[in-house]
Amino acid sequence: GAVVSQHPSRVICKSGTSVKIECRSLDFQATTMFWYRQFPKQSLMLMATSNEGSKATYEQGVEKDKFLINHASLTLSTLTVTSAHPEDSSFYICSAKEDYEQYFGPGTRLTVT
């Protein structure tokens, strides 16, 4: 099946700094990628839909200036958490769409101290 990677898998940063997470589709091209957030013992919450070559579409309640998304190529989308705070600590998962199915990355654990 199609493979999606994320980097880094785990990151610890200090409050006030920015963190970039990469999501790559390794063996297919994805015009659409998705970013999810998962709190402990909870389900996945869609944050935004990333479209190659255009602006991302954010879900209600998600701050676009806080979570910057760039989808510059057909195989790469990035999520930048700007001025991170402890409440941004979470598990971030991306997925890439191929045909009618989504393939998920392994996730990135962000801890803000």
Add this chain to the structure above:
Amino acid sequence: KQEVTQIPAALSVPEGENLVLNCSFTDSAIYNLQWFRQDPGKGLTSLLLIQSSQREQTSGRLNASLDKSSGRSTLYIAASQPGDSATYLCAVKAGATNKLIFGTGTLLAVQP
């Protein structure tokens, strides 16, 4: 607004048992429904995808059914093994969008 619920939230069974996980959704206008497995601290592994026109899908010991009219899906796991222990998530795709709406998950523990 589509809401997806999974029951039970947690389940513990002895090895070898057959079990059923339930998923219900409020809006029957779905494009497809997908079952995923998530191991602790990991991403999602797709198990089965059922298109809206289908009634069930099978893969090995797994069988997923879909009843759109009643807004329900079940995941049947036959002869459970300790390696099946994980969180199982169902997700529906709304007809007009690419969005996947996830259920609340069932944490399964299979005891050896």
